[in-house]
Amino acid sequence: MATIKEVAKAAGVSVATVSRVMNQNGYVHEDTRRKVEDAIRELNYTPNEVARSLYKRKSKLIGLLLPDITNPYFPQLARGVEDRLQEQDFRLIFGNSDESRQKETDYLQTFLQNNVVGVISSTNAPDHDMYTGLGIPVVFLDRTLNDNPAVYADGREGGRQAATELVKRGSTNITIIQGPADVRPAMDRFHGAVEALESSGTSYEVLKTTSFSFTEAEGWAKELFRRYPDSDGIIASNDIVASAVLQEAVGLGRRVPQDVQIIGFDDIPLSRLLIPSLSTIHQPAYEMGREAADLIIRLIEGQYIESRHIQYAVEFIERQTTRKVES
Amino acid sequence: MATIKEVAKAAGVSVATVSRVMNQNGYVHEDTRRKVEDAIRELNYTPNEVARSLYKRKSKLIGLLLPDITNPYFPQLARGVEDRLQEQDFRLIFGNSDESRQKETDYLQTFLQNNVVGVISSTNAPDHDMYTGLGIPVVFLDRTLNDNPAVYADGREGGRQAATELVKRGSTNITIIQGPADVRPAMDRFHGAVEALESSGTSYEVLKTTSFSFTEAEGWAKELFRRYPDSDGIIASNDIVASAVLQEAVGLGRRVPQDVQIIGFDDIPLSRLLIPSLSTIHQPAYEMGREAADLIIRLIEGQYIESRHIQYAVEFIERQTTRKVES
DNA sequence: CTTGAATGTGTAATCGGTTACAGGTTATTT
């Protein structure tokens, strides 16, 4: 890669002048500008972002921390973030945290060492020192706490809706699969569901689980039907778990939705491809990603922020694992 | 963030000495080392990677270019890459190329501007100038050409297996869904399937498509059964398309696998969760990602490379969309 | 015709590290 010095020599000017034409500031004579531009084209010069970043003490890099890109909910989020950042010439340093505090701090550390100008994170510890004392803008994505800048969906309302829809469709003996206790959105959904079931006086059971992963989901699905064989309505902690439950139910000869209704969360792309297709609570993941990116950009540029707290509404998507409601 | 100068002052030494203890090279007296280490701890100092990168002309950053993280096959790959790199303290700059030449060059450009030390890319143009003249190691992932370093699966053999398994299980009128013509693995699979069908003398039809996306897959599934209603075996271009086909088939009242057998490619996590679960050609995506990362690390460190070309075998995964073979 | 403003360009400091080199001290050989 050519350096600014080489361009300067080729154009017969000083590096300062080259810098001026690159950044379009200061005075540069028209003839000089042309000479420099020719040299730049000639040498195929692009400025070294590292040198630039060192002097200005900020880069065009933004850190993105997600629990696990392998969970089908996150690629949507990531893609939304990337698309928006890309438009503004920002680049992404990406890491999987596995919900581990250690990995999180490690990543944050190196983000800082690389002069990132902002961080977007799906963390369970927004109030941890590592975030509060970060010194650069942070946007929490799919998570929230207090009035930190955040983009997230209304999990509690989602839980309420899931429960309400099942009850409305005739389930009387519901089992809620409670996701990992340290994952905020999972608990919000859980509490929302409990709230709605309590207030409608529906009887329910709770099955506690500790992760969202594909591999373990099948185990919980089995346990669910072993422990609570009489369930006629299942509120899963997300669509992956719901899929596993659906498969187990069908394998056990239960008719869905006649014998058991199942509802998931997230509305990941696979949900509509299942047979029967999965009823679920939709979150606009791609949009949320974009919005988070947009927010961090505004924060970085010091723009006036109307609302640092962006909550998205969730929506019940009626498919085939819930019964039709008689109208 | 504290700088090396501040640490030096706090410890009462020069920056050179601090640098020596940080990098554990050169001579440093035991007492001095302790003083410096205390100061480092005191100030919570970590070196600025940007400054380091500028001087050494290389960073701890590696570029990863994938077509679309939203396609469920890629998160596995990405995760494999990330896990391996992470172990060696490398960080990832990530971008989605959408199979677009323009986006690819843009990203590669900025990767270079940020002093990345290597690139891992799933591209359809490994022989394009942008790669051949890059000046840093590149590993092609899920793609290959000539003897460039690459990690990929045997797509042609996969295609052959898919066709062979369907024929073995009694399909006599097969439709192959041909993926995007500019995506190498898609064409390899296609050719492999054609090859096997030709040599077994089985009659077949071909449906051409132009992408792998969720949204369009449903359209093709419909078209498939409109154009070739008599198909009793479908070789889909990947598992997403296969899922859409499966759903359409069931919707049309076809019994799977009795009336139609369906086979996909990739073995993405959702495949086993479908009902009936999807028979498919497995690729070890996570492993491939890890291996690609491993290879790029070795390339970067200039280690001796036994084989720059790593081909993984594929494997037929028998599930429920293919019939049992009588034994 | 003078003078202050606008224009044009180069020199050098700076960002925060790494390292070549010089110079001084201590330890080991002979």
Next chain:
DNA sequence: AAATAACCTGTAACCGATTACACATTCAAG
């Protein structure tokens, strides 16, 4: 005891950009 090697540490150059400042020239106003 002198010579040599090993140890310890600081000064300054360097990486490739940006920009403050100085200085020169041209332009416009009075």
